[in-house]
Amino acid sequence: MSGTSAPQKPLPVADPVTKPFWDSVKRQAMELQRCNACGKFIFYPRGICPHCLSDDLAWQPAQGTGEVHAFTIVHRHPNPAFAGEVPYVVALIELTEGVRMLSNLVGVAADPAEVKVGMPVEVVYEAMTDEVTLPKFRPVGSRQ
Amino acid sequence: MRRGIEGKVAIVGVAESDRIGRVPDVPAILLHAQAARTALAEAGLKREDVDGLFTAGVSTLELGEYLGIEPVYTDGTAVGGSSFVIHIAHAALAIMNGWCEVALITHGESGRSRVGMPARATAPDSLASQFEVPYGIPQPVGAYAMACTRHMAEYGTTHEQLAEIAVSTRKWATLNPKAMMRDPITVEDVLNARPITYPFTLLDCCLVTDAGGAVVLTSTERARDCRQTPVAVLGVGESHDHSLISQMPSMTSFAAKTSGRRAFEMAGVRHDELDLAMIYDSFTYTVLLTLEELGFCAKGEGGEFVSGGRTAPGGPFPMNTNGGGLSYNHPGMYGIFAIIEAVRQLRHDYADQGIRQVKDAKLAVVHGTGGVLSSAGTAILARA
Ligand SMILES: [Zn+2]
Secondary structure, three states: OOOOOOOOOOOOOOOOOOOHHHHHHOOOEEEEEEEOOOOOOOOOOOOOOOOOOOOOEEEEEEEOEEEEEEEEOOOOOOOOOHOOOOOOOEEEEEOOOOOOEEEOOOOOOOOOOOOOOOOEEEEEEOOOOOOOEEEEEEEEEOOO | OOOOOOEEEEEEEEEEEOOOOOOOOOOHHHHHHHHHHHHHHHHOOOOOHEEEEEOOOOOHHHHHHHOOOOOOEEEOOOOOOOHHHHHHHHHHHHHHHOOOOOEEEEEEEEOOOOOOOOOOOOOOHHHHHOHHHHHHHOHHHHHHHHHHHHHHHHOOOHHHHHHHHHHHHHHHHHHHOOOOOOOOOOOHHHHOOOOOEEEEEEEHHHHOOOOEEEEEEEHHHHEEEEEEEOOOEEEEEEEEOOOOOOHOOOOOOOHHHHHHHHHHHHOOOOOOOOOHHHHHHHHEEHHHEEEEEEOOOOOHHHHHHHHHOOOOOOOOOOOOOOHHHHHHOOOOHHHHHHHHHHHHHHHOOOOOOOHHHOOOEEEEEEEEOOOOOOOEEEEEEEEE
């Protein structure tokens, strides 16, 4: 055990219902659940559809596109792992499928003059460890 | 059709803990107990009279044990800072139906000093830990800030308008010796304060304090034998529509719309009849959104509604007259302190303190918001 390792960010631990989502993100081919009974997409993953309570749910590839529905620029965080990276953008992304997902916006300055509600974005995959990858988003056309 | 409360239940005692603000030598449970003891004494009631127990933050089991109370009605509804306003609704129902006679609602939180508080960690496979925490959103401030940017984009709400709320609330705090922050501030001070989470600066955010609070209710009939001018409960409403901010159905609307409509309908009062509004102010934006949701102004017009010092002392819309969570006291779940101030204003406790007292206050709305704009409780109270 090293005493000098950098502070660690908390990473998601999948449960049996959410595991297919996290596995798909690790493969860099994000999938979303869709309800076969009512046709609606669902996020976060559930065992029962929140729209109609059916459990007839199927995984489908996500388009990986959407827009910024809302955002905030973080200047302070109690966890040193995050505090070391401020300012950064946390955004609520409305995916083309209609569901919303919290994530980070990358490839753009953490500046309210640059980040806009309604900005079109696309998914990028950030490997946090050998085991865990997070879906993040960048403005469409951004090179990062 | 819900049966109304019709003023059959009254608040007969309110109190804070012996000290509030920075109280590093008092564990959270004792903050509950101190406030409970003072509120009962104010009402002229004894511990033995209490047969209904309501709290959030700790279990009613712990509270009952600590105070030596064996209730016949117990309610630990815990939906964040709105819980205590919702407890008023539940206590009123219980009292009206004879399930208990004297209800004690308490709160205590060592929010600043963290003495005797439960651990904050959540399980790594919880839904929050999987779908929000990894992206570094500081909670709860990041959630409110994010909702606010959506309102700014949809309705053109400005940071200057948000700042008006902080400035007017601070003016009220200058009149309250119990308030932690009492130096006047300007809109520029708010805009230029240290950025916390865009669009919020430090002065858009509530304090973090140590404090307890308590409220005692009984039937209006029994209230006649109590020591204080009773304050009647006329209408109540409650609701919630999400837990995680990323699951909020609409970023610019929340459960206050439902709780407010139901409370106003039950009370049978109009907005323009109210003398005082106590609106949970975890952040400036919480207030702006709540005023719209409760129907004090049209959707998107909250910014204009609070501008020009309209909610400040001497303004046409007295609001958060204790200095609020922004400047007086906010241990974490502020709702009970909004109730306490409304009751004191309606009893005219500040009658000898000039503009601190809202003149001829007869009717007040108290609104609590919990979680990340998750839950809402509204109560309409009247000088009996
Ligand atoms: Zn369905």
